[in-house]
Amino acid sequence: MAVQELQKPTSEELDDLNAQLANSTPQEIIQWAAEKYGDDLTLACSFGGISGMALLDMSVKIKPDIEIFYIDTHFLFPETLKTRDVAMAKYHIRPVEYQPGITPQQQAEQFGDELWKRNPDLCCSMRKVETNKQALAGKAAWITGLRRDQASTRRDVQPVGWDEKFGLYKISPLAHWDEKRVWQYIFENDVPYNPLHDQGYPSIGCTNCTRRVGEGEESRAGRWGDSEKIECGLHR
């Protein structure tokens, strides 16, 4: 599909698509997306969440040459990079790495030290959102690990949506799965996952902005510490 053919769907068209896929498994949704978008489909995998790892396993089994990308914000945990390496060896994949156009040093010089503490939205915008824009340029659809149970901001996630921010389709095959179901898939299929999950980190992003979570907290409560922020801006 040539990108210039991409047109924003109407809400009725999206409703129809989601009605068609309402009873589909994640694998069936990925299969549908792979057939519809071909090489204009890309999978975002941060190597920091179980959803992304489950989707990686499913996607590679369905479309072995699917493009996989991740953003190296320059603040990734060593465990995240290790998980990437383990996945590369297991699945024989070469994920495409994208980096922000501004180094941590340039950011500190221009905006002061530890911008993430004072203005995490600006930091995420430069390091994640702009970088994601590069990764999605020329694509028709991207697969994400969004699930409804992850946070109050994600309660309405549908398997197929239109991404206003990046101007392409957003496919969320795990929209209706919960964390327990994803873990079940991980163990049943021997999928590698970030070892920080076993140390109290259910959601893993940059080192600066990720902490352990306590009993009863939402899985994304460990992101951006005491601030109200629970989304990096990629999915808002």
Ligand code: SF4
């Ligand atoms: S998660 Fe934190 S360090 Fe990473 S880009 Fe966002 S604000 Fe910056």
